[in-house]
Amino acid sequence: MDMYREIILDHARSPRHPGILNPADVDHEEHNPLCGDRLRLTLRLDENQCITDIAWDGEGCAISQATASMLSEEILGKTLEEVRQLTKDDILELVGIPLTINRVKCALLSLKALIVGTQGLTEWQVIEDKED
Numbered sequence: 001m002d003m004y005r006e007i008i009l010d011h012a013r014s015p016r017h018p019g020i021l022n023p024a025d026v027d028h029e030e031h032n033p034l035c036g037d038r039l040r041l042t043l044r045l046d047e048n049q050c051i052t053d054i055a056w057d058g059e060g061c062a063i064s065q066a067t068a069s070m071l072s073e074e075i076l077g078k079t080l081e082e083v084r085q086l087t088k089d090d091i092l093e094l095v096g097i098p099l100t101i102n103r104v105k106c107a108l109l110s111l112k113a114l115i116v117g118t119q120g121l122t123e124w125q126v127i128e129d130k131e132d
Contacts, residue, residue, distance in 0.1 A: 004096030011066035016073050019055040028117025032109050034102060037064040041113040049080045056113075061106050063095065068110035070094045080118055086111060088127060 021027075024042035031038050037060025044053040054072045058065065074094065075083050091111050092099070099107055108128075115124045 008066040011069035012062035015069040021055045030113040064106040071110045
């Protein structure tokens with residue numbers, strides 16, 4: 001458990017892939033109105049819909065920022081088809097520690113930005129509505 005806390009703190013203090021890509025093939029921003037977290041995700045894709053570059057910018061709690069950093073490392077080099085397979089559980093597994101229901105929304109903000117930005121809000125609602 002302590003190892004996971006250290007990983008979260010490391011990603012929050014030294015985020016991977018910070019910034020904004022311009023131009024970007026995908027550029028989407030999401031907000032968590034409950035806590036004020038904000039995340040903008042930008043991606044570049046090749047002709048095979050493979051993520052060749054990723055950058056994100058945002059502000060919020062350590063969980064939302066660390067998860068964005070961890071997700072960026074997780075999906076770089078994957079195709080959008082592979083990314084479509086990601087679930088809430090995959091993200092919570094990356095975090096590795098139990099979270100309150102409010103913190104789960106923080107942890108899922110980057111996944112929401114990714115899914116809505118690449119597939120649309122309807123696809124996100126399918127993921128969000130799935131029971132754990």
